[in-house]
Amino acid sequence: MNRYLKFRKLLTAQRIIIFGFLFVILTGTLFLLLPISRNESVSFIDALFTATSATCVTGLVVNNTATFWSSFGHVVILLLIQIGGMGVITLAILIGILSGKKIGLSSRSLMQESISAPYVGGIIRYSKFFIKGIFLIEIIGAVLLMFQFIPEYGPKGIWYSIFHSISAFCNAGFDLVSTPDTPGSLMKYAYNPIINTVICLLIVIGGIGFITWSDFQKHRFKFQKYSLQSKLVLVTTAILLLFPFLFFFFHEFKDLSISQRFWVSMFQSVTLRTAGFNTVDFYGMSEASRLIMILMMLVGGATGSTAGGMKVNTLAIIVLASFSIFFKRQDVTVFKRRIVDEIVLNALTIFMMYVFFFLAGGILLSIFENLPILTCLFESASALGTVGLTMGITSSLHTSSKIVLIILMYLGRVGGLTFIYATVSNIKTYSKLPQEKVTVG
Numbered sequence: 001m002n003r004y005l006k007f008r009k010l011l012t013a014q015r016i017i018i019f020g021f022l023f024v025i026l027t028g029t030l031f032l033l034l035p036i037s038r039n040e041s042v043s044f045i046d047a048l049f050t051a052t053s054a055t056c057v058t059g060l061v062v063n064n065t066a067t068f069w070s071s072f073g074h075v076v077i078l079l080l081i082q083i084g085g086m087g088v089i090t091l092a093i094l095i096g097i098l099s100g101k102k103i104g105l106s107s108r109s110l111m112q113e114s115i116s117a118p119y120v121g122g123i124i125r126y127s128k129f130f131i132k133g134i135f136l137i138e139i140i141g142a143v144l145l146m147f148q149f150i151p152e153y154g155p156k157g158i159w160y161s162i163f164h165s166i167s168a169f170c171n172a173g174f175d176l177v178s179t180p181d182t183p184g185s186l187m188k189y190a191y192n193p194i195i196n197t198v199i200c201l202l203i204v205i206g207g208i209g210f211i212t213w214s215d216f217q218k219h220r221f222k223f224q225k226y227s228l229q230s231k232l233v234l235v236t237t238a239i240l241l242l243f244p245f246l247f248f249f250f251h252e253f254k255d256l257s258i259s260q261r262f263w264v265s266m267f268q269s270v271t272l273r274t275a276g277f278n279t280v281d282f283y284g285m286s287e288a289s290r291l292i293m294i295l296m297m298l299v300g301g302a303t304g305s306t307a308g309g310m311k312v313n314t315l316a317i318i319v320l321a322s323f324s325i326f327f328k329r330q331d332v333t334v335f336k337r338r339i340v341d342e343i344v345l346n347a348l349t350i351f352m353m354y355v356f357f358f359l360a361g362g363i364l365l366s367i368f369e370n371l372p373i374l375t376c377l378f379e380s381a382s383a384l385g386t387v388g389l390t391m392g393i394t395s396s397l398h399t400s401s402k403i404v405l406i407i408l409m410y411l412g413r414v415g416g417l418t419f420i421y422a423t424v425s426n427i428k429t430y431s432k433l434p435q436e437k438v439t440v441g
Helices: 003-009 011-031 044-055 071-084 088-098 103-116 123-153 156-169 193-207 208-220 226-251 258-271 288-298 311-326 343-368 373-384 399-414 416-423
Strands: 332-334 338-339
Touching: 011 044, 011 399, 044 071, 044 399, 071 123, 071 156, 123 156, 123 193, 123 208, 123 311, 156 193, 193 226, 193 258, 226 258, 226 288, 226 311, 226 332, 226 416, 288 311, 288 373, 288 399, 311 332, 311 338, 311 343, 343 399, 373 399
Parallel strands: none
Antiparallel strands: 332 338
């Protein structure tokens, strides 16, 4: 009994999330290794890479998704994307709800951790709302995409619509329309209003977070009644969508018409929310644009969403903390609310972790592959931010580089704080050391 209690104590919410994602990835790898899942032979590392990319809703691929994997393999990948987007704990709670099993307090706490809910109270009601919302939005997205895919692909267009709707909503970036003959994700639909509008809406809705959904459901367009988290998410997301759009529109794609520039600029600014689709060739873009894309990919979506990255919440807190210091304010405040110091320290810690892993990953890729550092940093940011955009080097990487990207994708999906709390034991201190000032700046 003592061993059992000790084991339960070790299995904190964060560790369950970490081991849960690891279990799903390894299970997905085994399924992808089956002959029924593929049209060609595949190595273990490539199957592991694909399963990690799907579960961590990244979208980086070493083999063409449409042609390399069979129909069964496509179903496996889509299930991994759905599990990764919903979260392992959310899926477990869904199974418990459907089976009629009573959800205990420990499971409710896990669910709170999984969706970043502020309170345990009412978490089951929240969970049902989120799960229903996920499937409803994915169904609506699939129906809208059918207007494009069914006329183009016939009955197969129904499956294409479902696959791309889930992939877009979960911010995964896997697609079935690009082939070795027509590569480039959704480049063939660069100026298509239906594909651009539906995919972009699915990406944004999936990336703003479940708590923001709840606020919208309660208060509709009464923004002043939203929670502070939702306000920060919406305002920061709007800024991060508008800035790259304007930069791309006025700096890039000058050989296109105004309407064409609008579509490609909008899509590229939205896909940086960690979606991973693209409608243009990034090699044709300037280094300034690629650098902006790297920074946007690192930020990602909102906490408690289907998106990855450092999170817009984290960036907002860091910027607000910087402003408070610049204007010599005692507290970090926004929307007539004060943000506690612990949250600011958490945000700074997450920021430093992402910068470290991002730079380390890019440097290692550059060493292993002997490629330009900006190209490797782009790939590193894409993996760590679980974005899936690439400069075209993923399929030609050596095993060591693939392992680096696998680790980055995994860390990017489970989250910075989750990783810290799962790996560092609680240290109790009953006394404080004397203070001493240190000059900075």
